[in-house]
Amino acid sequence: xxxxxxxxxxxxxxxxxxxxxxxxxxxxxxxxxxxxxxxxxxxxxxxxxxxxxxxxxxxxxxxxxxxxxxxxxxxxxxxxxxxxxxxxxxxxxxxxxxxxxxxxxxxxxxxxxxxxxxxxxxxxxxxxxxxxxxxxxxxxxxxxxxxxxxxxxxxxxxxxxxxxxxxxxxxxxxxxxxxxxxxxxxxxxxxxxxxxxxxxxxxxxxxxxxxxxxxxxxxxxxxxxxxxxxxxxxxxxxxxxxxxxxxxxxxxxxxxxxxxxxxxxxxxxxxxxxxxxxxxxxxxxxxxxxxxxxxxxxxxxxxxxxxxxxxxxxxxxxxxxxxxxxxxxxxxxxxxxxxxxxxxxxxxxxxxxxxxxxxxxxxxxxxxxxxxxxxxxxx
Numbered sequence: 234x235x236x237x238x239x240x241x242x243x244x245x246x247x248x249x250x251x252x253x254x255x256x257x258x259x260x261x262x263x264x265x266x267x268x269x270x271x272x273x274x275x276x277x278x279x280x281x282x283x284x285x286x287x288x289x290x291x292x293x294x295x296x297x298x299x300x301x302x303x304x305x306x307x308x309x310x311x312x313x314x315x316x317x318x319x320x321x322x323x324x325x326x327x328x329x330x331x332x333x334x335x336x337x338x339x340x341x342x343x344x345x346x347x348x349x350x351x352x353x354x355x356x357x358x359x360x361x362x363x364x365x366x367x368x369x370x371x372x373x374x375x376x377x378x379x380x381x382x383x384x385x386x387x388x389x390x391x392x393x394x395x396x397x398x399x400x401x402x403x404x405x406x407x408x409x410x411x412x413x414x415x416x417x418x419x420x421x422x423x424x425x426x427x428x429x430x431x432x433x434x435x436x437x438x439x440x441x442x443x444x445x446x447x448x449x450x451x452x453x454x455x456x457x458x459x460x461x462x463x464x465x466x467x468x469x470x471x472x473x474x475x476x477x478x479x480x481x482x483x484x485x486x487x488x489x490x491x492x493x494x495x496x497x498x499x500x501x502x503x504x505x506x507x508x509x510x511x512x513x514x515x516x517x518x519x520x521x522x523x524x525x526x527x528x529x530x531x532x533x534x535x536x537x538x539x540x541x542x543x544x545x546x547x548x549x550x551x552x553x554x555x556x557x558x559x560x561x562x563x564x565x566x567x568x569x570x571x572x573x574x575x576x577x578x579x580x581x582x583x584x585x586x587x588x589x590x591x592x593x594x595x596x597x598x599x600x601x602x603x604x605x606x607x608x609x610x611x612x
Contacts, residue, residue, distance in 0.1 A: 244504035244585035248482040256445040257290035267458035269469040275301045277474020281308035295472040302331035336360040336403040360401030367421035368406040388425035405439025412454035435468040478569035505539030523564035528552040541580045
């Protein structure tokens, strides 16, 4: 049964449950055939109402802060893998309570917090984040290997031996990349860190693995991971966020007004690009809209924008087979990753509701927001 968009609240993030399960089944195959662990990076997807499903397929979650670690512990029902550029001392005892793996971004951080781990009543697996000094990410804001990067330790700073107490390594230098990019990245890592790989018990290969994208060579990934695991006798962990939620849902919005603006029709909707789809401006990229296409010469162009006062609160020009009118619904595809975790209430604009289109072809409204959510962030 097709979704009746007119019966859904607006604006609303809507997860399509069957699409999430499809992605999880792909990731589960990689886990089993490569004998690795895949965990959910909460920085990309933290819709905890779906965690019961994620637990059926994945090995847990990775956190970048105290709040993410607590969410993992309480809602994923597992201890978190923790990785952050730096830790706050007054939070560190709580962090230990919620996690079983911690990655340190520098030797300074490791030396400072090592006593906490040594005094801990439970075993905490500690790793260092390395900087491969190799990345094929073309958008600088997402490239952790640029000169001057604050992310990861370079091989010249580490020497030939892992510090006592460290039994893992961690790198993250991919962004929507394929298995062949990972292969070239591993070649660079082996060139600079081979001796340390032989000393480690586990390695976290971070995120950015675009495993659920169409055309991704899954057999190649599986063989690559198996070979690397065998060569260095390592446990391998992957922590994708975006690929878990890739193409699993949409943001629904409603046209509030249409204005003529020098040959372009400017559309104002009840959602915001800057507030509710921030990656479209930050990355930037132009999202797909259902039943729309890029406007060409001679076509009526609709510039789709939000309801904030920011002049740049728009995603670009689109053409529609049927002219838009006030009250029409706009369906922005692929809006589960890096949306709910990044959205904001600039201008006091309310946050979109959150819902799930269930596998039973019914809609479940999970969460709505209001004035208290806006006020609660202020003082």
